[in-house]
Amino acid sequence: MKKTLVSLAAASLLVTSAVAADKGIDIVTTGQAVVYYETQSDNGDSNGDLFGHGHDSSPGIPNSEIQFGVQLGLGADLGNNFTFGSEIQYKGTASLDKNLGGDRQAATTRSANSTIADEIILSQMNISKKIGNTTVKVGRQQLPKALSPFAYTEGWNVFKNSFDAVLVVNTDLPNTTLVASSVGESNPVAPFNTTNFGNLNVGSRVGSNATGLRYNGNIYLLTAQNKSLPNTTITASYYDLGDIENVAGTTEYGGASIFWGDVAIGGKDLPMGLSLGLQGGVIAPDADTAASTTFKDTSAFGVKASIKPVKELTLTAIYTTVDDGTVSITNAGTGVKSPLYSQMVYNQLNVALDADTFVVKAAYNMGDMGTVIAQYGSTSAGAANLERSDYNEFDLMYKLKAGGVQYFAALVVRDWDVASTTETNGGDHLLTSAGTDQDTRIRLWARYNF
Template identity: 25%
Template sequence: MKKIAKLSLATAIAITGFTSSVYAADSISEAFSNGKVKGSVKSYYFAQTFDDVTKDDSSIWANGGSLNFVTDSYKGLVLGTTFQTSHVTSIDDTAGATKSSMDAQGSVLSEAYLQYTYDNTTFKGGRQFVSTPLLAGSGSRLIKEAFEAYLLVNTDIPDTTIVAGLVTKYQQRTDYTTTAPFTTTNTDANGGPGEFMKIGTDGIRTVYIKNNSLSNLNVQFQYADAVDIASLLYVDAKYNFGPAYVAAQYYDTNYDAATTADSSMYGLKVGGNVMGLDLFAGYTSTNDDGDVVRGLGQAAYAHYTATTKTAGASAFAAGTDSYQVGAGYKFGDLKTKVRYSSFDNPTVNADLAETTLNLEYKFTKALTAQIDYSILDYENDTKDATDLRSRLIYSF
């Protein structure tokens, strides 16, 4: 059997895709019989409580999971699929707070792709999970976001990964979710998982480059052209020295509409490990001229002041200065992280202080429990709230 190069896109560029074996199958039937199956069973409970008694609290308990199948490689060809399902067991949400995030009843085929690898180049086309700074689907809810995309990945240049392609559709968490101006409202929405909605007029053309040719220095670059919407640019660099690191990032948004002001954001971050304690501090500042577009997908929050509940979305508003300090520590099988984030927005009553606690405990290699707890302290006191998220995940 011919030995083929195994390219881990998840490791190299965080785009899921792989060949299931170091050795290729000799026939199509062998490619399927040697295919790999994996999946998960999930139980999620989310609750939000407002300090203002005139506002409606919400809670939801939903169960579901995913099933993934990837064939072995046959002459460089691989087929992959992922099926996801979500079923609401209990809900108390008169205000519809979970309508566009967790309240999904049904199933969706989120991945259905063809992958072909030749030498150091891989093509992957179809429905797939994508995770880059400007294009990233979130998996924090039962239904993980996906894209319909056609991507080429090349690693010919030493220590460099280059990705180029077109992203045409976006599958969100529920069919009520809308991400204007990238996608329009789904007029057929009925409370199911997100459908694959067309992005803009002609999708998003993107180029992504990752390089680590210089010792201890990692650099990322991404350009994304959302046709007739905006051109987006992202650059970051992280330098590690000993147990500490420094990092810098830059966002730039150039809107197609002449009536919308272009804008940019920069960020700085430092961190280090002291006797097992991970300490970090980040700062971001957005230009006064206008809002910055962070990208597409609810995981496209690469900025250094990202949070759990709000994702730190406030940082991208015009004129906003934000900072974050935090620490993480591992007690055996228990991972902990605490963050305090402050968003100083020039708009009256728009400031936010967000405290986040993240806990993860591995009972076994397959069974994991997660708890996220957030305290939201707004300048506008009527918006103050606490947010609880709990997840129990069994992977196989």
């Protein structure tokens, strides 16, 4: 069955290309190849060393993972202001998992000898039509965080996730972009199990506390973004979340709404490259529904400021706060990352609910030698926090583009005030073994775009 699915998915792009070429339609192809590796070691009860292949007593949390992926995209101008877009993704291990890494942390397909099933997916398939200053895109597509902060495409892993959606973008008003969207399903961003498109998450955590909520049906988005003020971009978004139910689909709670705003100030005219950001909003259950008596509103606020004391160096300070509501400030598309400014490499569960977080960051651009980034974050957690512990994270990252290849390396050091109690479903401290209050990770990837 797997081989049949692979053949059908690949053939669909080949047939599309052949038919388009036969009709004289110009075709644009794109692609990328990626190798992704991550290894970790924590001080829990059943964990091995960095660069280890796995641990017998920790079958759900291997020490290392390695992935190999190839992505091919095909676009075409169909005439009459119609355009076509498609993309196919393949993810596997090239058998490197036999001696360099085990299963992906979130993998659901595994065996006793750590064999991982290949995956292939049509990650994008859409048609767009432009009418004046309005563009309508229908089908499987990516959504930008800048215009859809609670249902957006994440790019931190091997490949980006996508959505089954209808997107309408209008630019008739001066310096203004208006967006309306109906979003149905999304696939996970983790390297494996990405072929499953399903209901969007309502701030559900990935881990042993996976008793969260989901949207049953589409969610609806309205966004207005205006750049009329000098050096300023103002964005306001509204989401109608429709029907909310528990993960099992056995209990319905009614609807809820999200109101979210962001103000970004920055430009060459400001001293020392100063840039400022403000964000905030609320997730609120609709009145007179089961949700209004079951859920508490969740409110959040964030501020960030950056300066460039010298051309090569950027310094940033960030503060975010989220109260103890029911729903976390989390991307509904994946249930993983947060739109909060304080999102770092691994702190999404710590910052998204009942948390006050400070982050300081320095980025130094060395030109052709790449960029070094160091950031430190500290979170004070309340009782409703998704990991229920104060938390600290230090990230040291290096980015380089050479010979047409993008390289990335990161050292991530995490610690908690309270040790984890389980490793089931990834652990109550994200992707750690039981008894963990310290964790070290190294992430490496190389990406070639063609």
